[in-house]
Amino acid sequence: MLTREEAPRLDGDPALPAESARRLYRTMLTARLLDTEAVALQRQGVFPAYVSLRGQEAAQVGSAAAMDARRDFAFPTYREMAVALALGVDMAGYMASHRALWHGGLYDPMAARFAPVNAVVGGPVPHAVGWALGEKLAGRSGCAVSYFGDGASSEGDVHEAMNLAGVMGAPVVFVCQNNQWALSVPNERQIAGGSVAARAAGYGMPGVAVDGDDVAAVYTAVREALERARSGDGPSLVEALTYRAAPHSTSDDTSRYRDPDEERAWAERDPLPRARAALEAAGHADAAFFEQAEAECRAEAERIRDTVSAAPEPPGSDLFAHVYREPTEELARQRRVWQEEVA
Amino acid sequence: MSPTATDTPGAASAPAVPATMREALNRALDEALAEDPATLVFGEDVGRLGGVFRVTEGLQRRHGEHRVFDTPLAEAAIAGMSVGLAMNGWRPVPELQFDGFAYPAMDQIVNQIARMNYRSRGAAPMPVTVRIPSFGGIQAPEHHGESLEAVFAHVPGLKVAAPSDAPDAYRLLLQSVRCDDPVVFLEPKARYWDRSPSPAGAGPVEDAAVGTSRVVRPGRHATLVAWGAMVHRCLQAAEAAAEDGVELEVVDLRWLKPIDAAGLAESVGRTRRAVVVHEAPLTAGLGGEVSALITEGAFSRLAAPVQRVAGFDVVYPAGPLEPQYLPTVDRILFAVQRTFE
Numbered sequence: 303m304l305t306r307e308e309a310p311r312l313d314g315d316p317a318l319p320a321e322s323a324r325r326l327y328r329t330m331l332t333a334r335l336l337d338t339e340a341v342a343l344q345r346q347g348v349f350p351a352y353v354s355l356r357g358q359e360a361a362q363v364g365s366a367a368a369m370d371a372r373r374d375f376a377f378p379t380y381r382e383m384a385v386a387l388a389l390g391v392d393m394a395g396y397m398a399s400h401r402a403l404w405h406g407g408l409y410d411p412m413a414a415r416f417a418p419v420n421a422v423v424g425g426p427v428p429h430a431v432g433w434a435l436g437e438k439l440a441g442r443s444g445c446a447v448s449y450f451g452d453g454a455s456s457e458g459d460v461h462e463a464m465n466l467a468g469v470m471g472a473p474v475v476f477v478c479q480n481n482q483w484a485l486s487v488p489n490e491r492q493i494a495g496g497s498v499a500a501r502a503a504g505y506g507m508p509g510v511a512v513d514g515d516d517v518a519a520v521y522t523a524v525r526e527a528l529e530r531a532r533s534g535d536g537p538s539l540v541e542a543l544t545y546r547a548a549p550h551s552t553s554d555d556t557s558r559y560r561d562p563d564e565e566r567a568w569a570e571r572d573p574l575p576r577a578r579a580a581l582e583a584a585g586h587a588d589a590a591f592f593e594q595a596e597a598e599c600r601a602e603a604e605r606i607r608d609t610v611s612a613a614p615e616p617p618g619s620d621l622f623a624h625v626y627r628e629p630t631e632e633l634a635r636q637r638r639v640w641q642e643e644v645a
Numbered sequence: 646m647s648p649t650a651t652d653t654p655g656a657a658s659a660p661a662v663p664a665t666m667r668e669a670l671n672r673a674l675d676e677a678l679a680e681d682p683a684t685l686v687f688g689e690d691v692g693r694l695g696g697v698f699r700v701t702e703g704l705q706r707r708h709g710e711h712r713v714f715d716t717p718l719a720e721a722a723i724a725g726m727s728v729g730l731a732m733n734g735w736r737p738v739p740e741l742q743f744d745g746f747a748y749p750a751m752d753q754i755v756n757q758i759a760r761m762n763y764r765s766r767g768a769a770p771m772p773v774t775v776r777i778p779s780f781g782g783i784q785a786p787e788h789h790g791e792s793l794e795a796v797f798a799h800v801p802g803l804k805v806a807a808p809s810d811a812p813d814a815y816r817l818l819l820q821s822v823r824c825d826d827p828v829v830f831l832e833p834k835a836r837y838w839d840r841s842p843s844p845a846g847a848g849p850v851e852d853a854a855v856g857t858s859r860v861v862r863p864g865r866h867a868t869l870v871a872w873g874a875m876v877h878r879c880l881q882a883a884e885a886a887a888e889d890g891v892e893l894e895v896v897d898l899r900w901l902k903p904i905d906a907a908g909l910a911e912s913v914g915r916t917r918r919a920v921v922v923h924e925a926p927l928t929a930g931l932g933g934e935v936s937a938l939i940t941e942g943a944f945s946r947l948a949a950p951v952q953r954v955a956g957f958d959v960v961y962p963a964g965p966l967e968p969q970y971l972p973t974v975d976r977i978l979f980a981v982q983r984t985f986e
Contacts, residue, residue, distance in 0.1 A: 377729075406764035417732070418764045422756050428722045429757070432729025432737075439685070439711050439735070446729070459752070462722035469717055624763040625801050627770050627825040630856060630903035 357547030364520030424457025453484025514542030688740030745788025759802030782835030784964030910942030
């Protein structure tokens with residue numbers, strides 16, 4: 303396992319233009335506040351469960367900000383809320399997945415260029431490769447970005463997908479958010495050899511590990527990988543070394559498997575204060591900016607919270623509505639049974 | 646009707662369907678590739694080699710390496726890439742080389758392909774046809790003779806087809822590729838090379854619409870229901886029974902999901918007796934579903950309980966034991982006899 307200090311840093315100045323840096327900070331802050339609201343909603347019984355991304359804001363916002371939202375396409379699993387936010391996904395529709403209104407969320411994944419929420423951690427990775435290959439076959443210039451974690455890096459589908467991407471030269475960027483914990487299992491019991499990024503070499507693609515809590519570093523690495531894919535040089539793997547500051551889900555209990563000291567130590571690496579300090583050090587933002595950002599981002603998080611909380615539950619007929627494009631007589635018959643005996 | 650309508654694949658003037666199922670499937674894929682530039686054919690060895698059964702022979706040469714291509718030996722990736730291709734506007738027709746090797750792709754087929762239209766509330770349809778050379782009867786190694794139809798038919802979101810002869814294989818495959826829902830297409834490899842004429846003959850592609858069955862031999866004393874290679878076995882049984890003056894009707898179910906419940910009830914309503922025949926193991930096989938549908942749809946007409954003739958509940962055996970395992974003409978006739986007791 304590469305430590306944060308050993309992880310290769312990108313050459314050159316990772317500093318972003320002032321306006322971009324401020325925008326990324328605001329997105330990270332909104333994600334943090336919305337995440338906090340979501341945990342509260344679970345406590346209040348509005349969400350049956352929630353999976354927090356606390357600690358991964360820089361990895362998610364930095365990577366998503368590198369995408370071209372008009373032509374690229376993101377393939378998430380279920381902890382990519384800040385990616386959705388950065389890509390402009392309808393967030394009440396996104397959070398509807400956590401309110402259990404609809405498995406995949408209630409946003410339009412094709413319009414948002416952000417695939418439906420997927421609970422199979424390795425499952426969407428070959429989807430991203432297929433989408434990217436489709437883009438190449440069509441002679442278009444979009445790239446796919448595949449999100450997965452250190453746990454999913456053990457899944458066979460991820461290896462098959464990476465090899466396929468390497469063989470086919472698919473324009474896809476694999477973004478592994480290594481948050482150190484696959485539910486209760488730490489990296490050393492998950493990743494033989496210690497590095498997901500190192501595996502890229504075996505699939506004929508560049509792999510780089512970056513400080514996943516440094517939003518500029520993540521942005522720069524993913525942007526480079528996207529440029530490479532877009533210019534026809536094939537796939538890349540970016541491993542963003544970060545930390546899952548919260549439990550795996552609201553049903554999880556970290557005290558059973560990890561040292562509270564580790565969680566306390568994380569506070570020093572928290573990507574939000576780091577981004578704030580970087581903005582201040584670069585002279586990109588002053589106290590008034592942070593005050594305004596806090597107020598506006600909180601208002602946005604609360605608006606999303608209130609919208610998803612008030613969203614109507616789906617009608618029972620939605621059980622049947624999307625199973626097929628071309629409905630079958632048998633399912634129509636079962637719908638009549640539901641209508642007569644359940645509805 | 647446009648002036649070129651008579652050139653449309655599947656129209657009345659289309660050239661006669663080839664004599665073998667292998668050639669008929671090849672023709673269907675050729676036409677599917679020609680009629681829709683979004684159609685892609687890919688899988689293990691389907692490109693340069695033309696597939697281990699030569700079903701895709703010549704397609705790469707005719708349609709290009711970007712439309713017909715080899716993939717790495719990775720079934721989950723083959724099925725999984727189909728999802729992304731479909732989300733990007735393509736119409737994938739992946740091949741999984743053998744039935745037993747569909748299992749490594751099962752997560753992608755069941756959890757992803759079958760559900761993406763639902764999960765996305767119709768925003769991301771999956772017009773994917775997963776072709777799988779299937780069933781037994783060719784003395785193949787382990788995992789090369791399995792019958793997975795009940796597994797796939799159990800999955801919401803999938804449709805399942807299994808042709809029994811060349812003309813119908815052509816029609817069913819075109820119907821499957823044109824369908825905007827995912828179809829698992831199970832090809833009876835034991836029938837790939839058979840040249841015996843189709844009892845039902847050729848007909849327009851429209852005749853094989855999703856959810857239809859067909860009567861391949863009319864009869865009035867009992868109905869045999871089968872799919873894939875077992876249709877041929879049932880026809881042999883019907884031929885034998887005819888020598889004793891017993892007229893058996895043979896229904897080729899061909900769409901295993903959705904099943905033509907009305908067609909089954911119609912046939913059995915006339916004959917009053919039914920025997921379901923399949924290669925898959927008996928317990929929880931699709932024969933149970935067919936039997937239930939017949940019972941529900943034609944109970945008052947049934948003169949006897951529906952009989953099932955299936956593979957035994959054992960591991961699919963090696964070559965010399967295949968004839969012991971697969972339903973035989975005798976077993977089918979014994980079952981018919983039981984419906985008269």
